[in-house]
Amino acid sequence: MRVLIVDDEPSIRKTTGLAVETMGHAVVDAPNSLRALKLLEEAPCDACFLDVNLGAENGVEVLDKILKAQPGIAVVMFTAFANISTAVEAMRRGAFDFIPKPFTPEQIRQVLEQVARTRKLEQRVKQLETQLNEQSAEIDFDSTDPAMQRALEIAFKAAATPATIMLLGSSGTGKSMLAREIHRRGAQRDGTFVTVNCPSLSRELLESELFGHVKGSFTGAVGDTLGKVASADGGTLFLDEIGELPLEIQPKLLRLLQEREYERVGEAKVRRANVRVIAATNRNLADEMKEGRFREDLFYRLSVINVTLPGLKDRPGDLMRLAMRALGFFRERMGKRLTGFAPEVSEAFVRYSWPGNLRELRNVIERAAILAAGDIIELDDLPENFQPQSDARIAVGARVTLDELEAEHIRRILASTKSLDEAARTLGIDPATLYRKRQKMGLI
Ligand SMILES: Nc1ncnc2c1ncn2[C@@H]1O[C@H](COP(=O)(O)OP(=O)(O)OP(=O)(O)O)[C@@H](O)[C@H]1O
Numbered sequence: 001m002r003v004l005i006v007d008d009e010p011s012i013r014k015t016t017g018l019a020v021e022t023m024g025h026a027v028v029d030a031p032n033s034l035r036a037l038k039l040l041e042e043a044p045c046d047a048c049f050l051d052v053n054l055g056a057e058n059g060v061e062v063l064d065k066i067l068k069a070q071p072g073i074a075v076v077m078f079t080a081f082a083n084i085s086t087a088v089e090a091m092r093r094g095a096f097d098f099i100p101k102p103f104t105p106e107q108i109r110q111v112l113e114q115v116a117r118t119r120k121l122e123q124r125v126k127q128l129e130t131q132l133n134e135q136s137a138e139i140d141f142d143s144t145d146p147a148m149q150r151a152l153e154i155a156f157k158a159a160a161t162p163a164t165i166m167l168l169g170s171s172g173t174g175k176s177m178l179a180r181e182i183h184r185r186g187a188q189r190d191g192t193f194v195t196v197n198c199p200s201l202s203r204e205l206l207e208s209e210l211f212g213h214v215k216g217s218f219t220g221a222v223g224d225t226l227g228k229v230a231s232a233d234g235g236t237l238f239l240d241e242i243g244e245l246p247l248e249i250q251p252k253l254l255r256l257l258q259e260r261e262y263e264r265v266g267e268a269k270v271r272r273a274n275v276r277v278i279a280a281t282n283r284n285l286a287d288e289m290k291e292g293r294f295r296e297d298l299f300y301r302l303s304v305i306n307v308t309l310p311g312l313k314d315r316p317g318d319l320m321r322l323a324m325r326a327l328g329f330f331r332e333r334m335g336k337r338l339t340g341f342a343p344e345v346s347e348a349f350v351r352y353s354w355p356g357n358l359r360e361l362r363n364v365i366e367r368a369a370i371l372a373a374g375d376i377i378e379l380d381d382l383p384e385n386f387q388p389q390s391d392a393r394i395a396v397g398a399r400v401t402l403d404e405l406e407a408e409h410i411r412r413i414l415a416s417t418k419s420l421d422e423a424a425r426t427l428g429i430d431p432a433t434l435y436r437k438r439q440k441m442g443l444i
Pocket residue numbers: 138139140141169170171172173174175176177178240280282322358359360362
């Protein structure tokens with residue numbers, strides 16, 4: 001790391017500089033803010049040690065200038081013991097930490113390690129954000145389906161307001177992805193988007209995950225934690241599977257929604273958070289309410305804006321476009337040529353019921369893109385449940401009726417030929433007859 005030391009006392013600059021250099025970092029130093037800003041202009045620094053009493057200058061004001069010149073630099077304040085309140089003020093204005101004078105090289109080492117750890121975490125977050133954006137390259141918020149168009153229209157109109165939004169729809173219909181998009185389009189877009197998966201934890205852990213806890217408030221609470229409501233302050237809190245939120249936590253969520261107030265587990269201090277809440281469920285919450293598993297007041301508070309996402313089967317007009325988009329995504333990722341789907345694949349897609357919706361479509365296409373040997377996806381590249389049904393027990397000479405034998409023969413020929421015409425030719429009948437037979441046998 002490159003470290004800047006700003007202190008008007010030459011001896012402090014010298015000893016601190018030596019200590020930092022011994023730890024393997026590059027050091028530059030300055031006796032005043034003018035020189036410090038000049039050094040930052042020449043090359044950015046990772047960390048800066050800054051004296052609160054900088055001769056005639058006020059260290060806290062210098063801190064502002066340094067952070068303005070290089071946002072994100074970790075500034076550690078040197079303070080005299082009598083000056084703790086100034087140190088606290090510096091922290092409030094964005095200082096990374098403070099060290100009371102006189103200090104030891106060990107204190108310098110510890111704080112620099114902390115800076116390095118934070119830098120690493122920041123890089124990791126950046127990397128994950130890039131990955132997330134790459135993943136969302138396949139995400140598509142266009143639709144030709146009227147129900148989906150209506151859902152998107154409501155969602156994007158509501159995104160611009162602070163209203164709580166409830167996303168309804170079966171598993172894999174894209175509720176989480178839509179929640180992220182609403183966040184991106186909302187006023188709190190610069191805040192964090194935080195997801196809480198309601199069914200994944202016990203009541204106690206979920207409450208602590210949401211609101212945080214203080215050390216010792218329950219078995220396993222070894223330190224203080226902030227909780228996801230605090231992390232989402234100024235951003236969006238996405239509560240996935242809200243239908244599974246335990247009854248005991250429901251009034252606390254209601255209080256957060258109505259009063260913007262909450263308390264950490266094991267603490268009486270009232271805290272405030274400004275979060276936009278988006279909730280999602282694939283359950284029927286009205287039924288949950290009738291059964292007494294969901295509070296009526298919370299139900300109505302959450303259901304100000306309801307957005308219902310249709311299943312993929314109910315969006316036939318979007319199916320092949322979504323499939324092509326997913327194929328394009330995996331084509332890029334895998335560096336294959338892959339130009340499209342064989343006609344039987346498109347037919348199989350249209351026939352299929354897609355119980356896992358968009359998630360299933362993505363998985364099916366990823367698998368097919370891996371398996372595909374040529375430039376297009378063939379029926380063979382799809383999982384078993386997309387293959388035409390065939391009954392291995394039926395063979396020439398087996399004790400079956402002529403109708404059963406005919407149906408099975410037609411099925412197998414259809415599966416092994418590329419088009420209806422080719423199948424008709426092989427069977428020695430005309431395509432119209434084959435079409436009628438397929439219909440009669442329920443093969444379409
Ligand atoms: N708008 C979209 N366009 C293309 N693909 C999408 C879209 N939305 C979702 N998907 C795909 O479907 C997958 C599942 O989406 P998502 O997690 O949002 O569904 P969900 O409704 O929240 O599911 P669950 O109820 O199981 O949590 C995503 O990972 C993505 O691959």
